[in-house]
Amino acid sequence: MSAHHSDTITRRCLLTGTAAFAATAALASAGCAGGSGQGTAGSSGSAAAGDVDSAHQVIVAMSPTSEPAAGFDPLVSWGCGEHIHEPLIQSTLITTDADLAFQGDLATSWECSEDGLTWTFLLRDDVVFSDGEPLSAEDVAFTVNSAVASDTFESDLSMVDEAVALDGATVELHLNKPYNALLYTLAVLGIVPAHAYGEGYGAAPVGSGRYLLERWDRGQQAIFRANPSYYGEAPRMERVVVVFMDEDAALAAVQAGEVDIAYTYATHAHQAFDGFELVNYATVDSRGISLPAVPAGATKAGQGDVAYAAGNDVTCDVAVRRAIIMGLDRDRVIEHVLEGFGAPAFSVSDGMPWSSADMEVACDPEGACALLDAAGWVPGEDGVRAKDGLRVAFDLWYASDDSVRQAMAYEVAAQLAQLGLEVSPRGGSWDEIYPHQYEAPVLWGWGSNSPVEVYALNYSTGWGNYACYESAAIDGHLDDALAQQAIEDSYVHWQLAAWDGEDGFAPEGAATWAWVANVDHLYFKRTGLDVAEQKPHPHGHGWSLVNNVDRWSWA
Template structure:
């Protein structure tokens, strides 16, 4: 049974969810047609099964292959099918998974892992250090890989249970990446691996109907604690279809957004998961006319309005983040002050209270005076700039409009405009843009603030910050690096806080919202990163039914 993704979503959204969706689910388990009992009845007789809806863009195009994006791509999550060397807990602490121990050399150039000897792939073959080295080297060299392992020189298996990861340069953020890199079998990885993955994780892939659903079943040979939830069905659908499926009682967990969260279906609760899914505005700190080289591409850089320090500081103090969250996101978010709020490497000095009078004072002291039309002027430059957002993102559109409305009484005119990513990308270093970030690692702090970081769209180049970040990624002990990341943000004198260089205005961390069926106990979630998808099932093996 197969239908296109678009047609599948149309059927659900049009009100045919019960019949059409039940047919898909029951045909998965029994091989029969849509005349089988519906999914709600099936759920009642299958207390060890859960059905979860995810956005259509959560379906992995290349399948379940870590060599491309599965688990360790842009929206990171645990790979479920494969095991990882290490894993993170709800406080983002690192723990062993395949590894029994690990250590880093004093110079940060070699990470050595000892791995378990009791692990088998689902085809019965043992997992050894050779498979770990094969995976790391394969991802590093794969042209289609979405994960950055450019800091790795090579991985070498010293024996069956010892592997070394040798570095090009010290970069301890690698450890957080390894928490999402699924280990693949060297003997059974090929072009069709994404569709037919062999792993050693908690689950194995039982069925994948492209454009519709994926079914996972518990791996009976898993070396760890056996999953409580034995069968996991993930269905891919648009947001309105996800709501329709919940209203029809056809899913147990349905993703939703702030705009639909009030439409709570009968028999469901609203689960709100805290995140580091951050929204913030980049403010180029150098005047227009500069250039920025990113890879092989040279970009125009700088902005004659946002380069003014007083203006940047004032906007940070003037914006009422709580009000913006209430008006733009219906309260389903928390105010953001950095891309890592609540994480061990977050800096407390990034957080400030709204103070409009202080903002006005900063502007006055900075030489800004009201022009004839009320817009501030300084040295012939008007306090007027464009703020761009992605056109297909209603959340960013609403937040950008709200920010502009809040700046107007100060005499700062923000002209909001939506564009496609193809149009936005060339302006990344020259115009203010409303971005979405968020990762369960310090990578955002590094890339946004290091002068050679891949996301330094504010064009800030500060030697002190660079030195802190270089020290942080070179520290052999992960926990010892936290203070250095914090000092990179503010060391008591210099930094990126609203009272120092203020290269960004951070606005909100968007909650990830789900309708969950009554009686389902979803295990405590670690903060979700940017991207509304697989993170919700990181610990699905621990979920239970009352």
Template sequence: MSDANVTRRAFVGGGMAAALAACGLAGCGNGGGRAGAVTASDVDATHQVTIAMSTENEPDAGFDPCVDWGCGEHVHEPLIQSTLIVTDEDMNFAGDLATDWSCSPDKLTWTFKIRDDATFSDGQALTAADVAFTINTIRGSKNAQADLSMVADATAPDDTTALITLSKPCNTLLYTLANMGIVPEHAYGSDYGANPIGSGRYKLVQWDRGQQAILEANPSYYGEKPNIERVVVVFMAEDAALAAARAGQVDMAYTSATLADQAIEGYSLEAYDTVDSRGIQLPVIPAGSERADGDATYPAGNDVTCNVEVRRAINLGVDRQAIVDDVLGGYGKVAYSIGDGMPWASDDMRCDYDPKAAKAQLEGAGWALGEDGVYAREGLRCSLDLYYPASDSVRQSMANAFANQMAQIGIEVNAHGGGWDDLYPHEFSDPITWGWGSNSPSDVYELSHSSGTMNYSCYSDATVDAYLDEALAADDVEASYPLWQQSEWDGVGGIAPAGDATWVWLANVSHLYWKRDGLTVARQKLQPHGHGWSVLNNVDRWSWQ
């Protein structure tokens, strides 16, 4: 997901003292055999875990899937609510509330058979009517961040059958449903986010805004009982999370590559692979037009990046491995596309570092190297402004490293930091260091289709559009993989660096956590953008030694 339209909130509280006070309230550090444990519940110490997350992971609207819980900026399983289906660690679909599902021959009607033994935590039965209510509430809400724009209607002809009618074929709907929690029609209202009722593995028992959220196993859950019965999440700034780990107050604590060289007794640094990509969009049209983003209208186009040879040269001139090594300290992998490592990603997106070939691209198109070391053509210098969020030290370092590498191939890049309100007006006209990535090929569509909601490069190609539309209409998700790949490169054209080169992808950042010795974390999926709740997707299967 993108960073767009995200509320950035400062850490709530009085620094480390408040953070550790929050831990004391939660009973932090009370796993098996840890010294100094504080027990704040009757749950056995070997069945609890406390994790420190960024303050940005606290859901602004509470734990409401009809707004942004489990979806939007940080995609993850909602834990408190059940979903129709789930994805396993290899991104295969499996049933949760749905025991079976199928799509009509015209690809416009999905039928889900709903299990009859699911109840909400208030004792009321969950039926297909709740599924239909949830979907219709999301599609009718201006605040909802789950993308159900392709849904025309949802109905429940009986208690165990839910029908979802689409306005166009869209098999990526399944990925959305795998993270979309079902809410109770009888108990949904304006305060639901603070007092959620669900049918999932856990229930929310306490939420202290700005400090912590406590989840405990749902005794009415229809599935296997969670091994970890109590999950405490404390929301902290990064330096406070590090201090909490040093003090033994948490079992896991998020961190970044800039702090990964620390050592904490009794903890190991865990690095989880992700599709949390860092990349830079390259506008493909000349300056002089405008594009709308919601209610706002911004300038569009760039007179330098509108030249395909410049975009190809940029891709060839990036030493991605050096960025991974120098900026991320090796905690990441080079990125060539959105979704590297997923089955729909194309190997043809790969672009090896070749500065000589980068210069040859420019010189072959008539650009000449000036005395100032910057290429120019017909009075136009090959000079760009690159924006990055000033609050993100990693992206700042990436932007500066990228600028230094571009200077080596005769492209001038001027890096500018700012808040997101400063960056958004440049989204269609100047390169920005973005963060993206979800466990769905829909990102390929949104970034590359002419009507894509995140098409910041202003790209439009009829052949690519056709591949993307056909991918959405494929008989099943597996059948769509070759079509997504062909949209990137079909041997003649596409968005790949050898083709229209609409983006330059730099790295997939590893999600880093300090983990207390003795805690076993179940095998993770490739984690999406958003360093937080996704690590808890399978917390019910964690254990203490």
């Protein structure tokens, strides 16, 4: 291990000159935004050099995967999607504070009908788009209806039948089933202008949010400038430069002092750079292993005519699933794989108001072995347990381009081998993994500031029900959670879905997931940069860091 680290550091030093040069080239126009670019804002074009002083500008390095392929279009993937975040350029109906409580943005008030099928929002009347046109309820209805009808929108609004503008300041959302988690989606769905939305919007977005897109150089950087027409408190950080860099280039840019904050991973936490400090932010970014709960030979319908093989003859035994969950030493995983930058994970939503204490389980290898013994899984001559000729052996798939998941998969395999389980880590692309997602354990990354994933991963027909465990009781509790008029009243129902004393997806029940660790998000941050109070970061490094960039400042 130490030899590997030494080689990595040496190679990085050799790369520093080249990577730093590339970083400098990408950043050269940040202070001279009048140069040519592949995309410009839909307002007044680029700003002149030097019109924003360094005390009101920040340069953020993000992974190339953070760059939105379709641009800054909320109806494709900007804001909504797997890695959810606030859209910055566009306003949202509502937003969340640091404690994840809902607050109004465009909406001054909102209410739900008694049957849970109609949500009504009253809007403020002082909002204009960056082209000077006023924002009205028609724009909100247009955005929601377009998202519902879109094949490219990445969040789920299938519960919405129609959005209707009752007048210029009132919009109703008509649902086909009670679904209060809709509010979490609305908190990140940017409102687009009905009069100015069309082809090319992502490259030249017209919005009403805190920032304007000043410039976008595809594959290199995006530059945002404070919106002078913004209705809220003026951003303290007047210009935000986001550069898209792979990890080596980002570290080189930190070393050269060319960025102010850059993402990194635990494998590089031992490094130090003059003028920078390593900071870690709490997350809801969970790594967990799905455990098929039905025998092999089943099928699971995918999109269109696609049908996936489903089921596993080993993990379909609940004793095996419970033994895996009980036998994992999560603290050891965090120490060995994450260099201590993480926390034990027991669910997809640890620490959230809707999480359940019944998901937690103590590490108990002896108890795990006792479970397997009682279920008839007896160690063979090779140490691997078997029953009726079937060995406790299975593949554990992980994304091969993720070194942390690879290390975690091998650490898990080594731990489970001590219980008599033969686990074979298998790395692959997601195209290689997906055909096996319902028939073999997979090491996934999930987590968001919303209970939507609890529903998706555990509802009988949920798109993320990789275990294929179906339960009317769990479905009923999840439906009850979504039917509550007050979000606070839903928490107990989410918790009952985990375990109601007889059924649930918790370890005491169906034990459909072996959650391993919550991964801290690490950054090298320039000393003196105050990033204000961060919300818990959802799955994936990226835009969630700058949710509150308008409140950032320099000491």
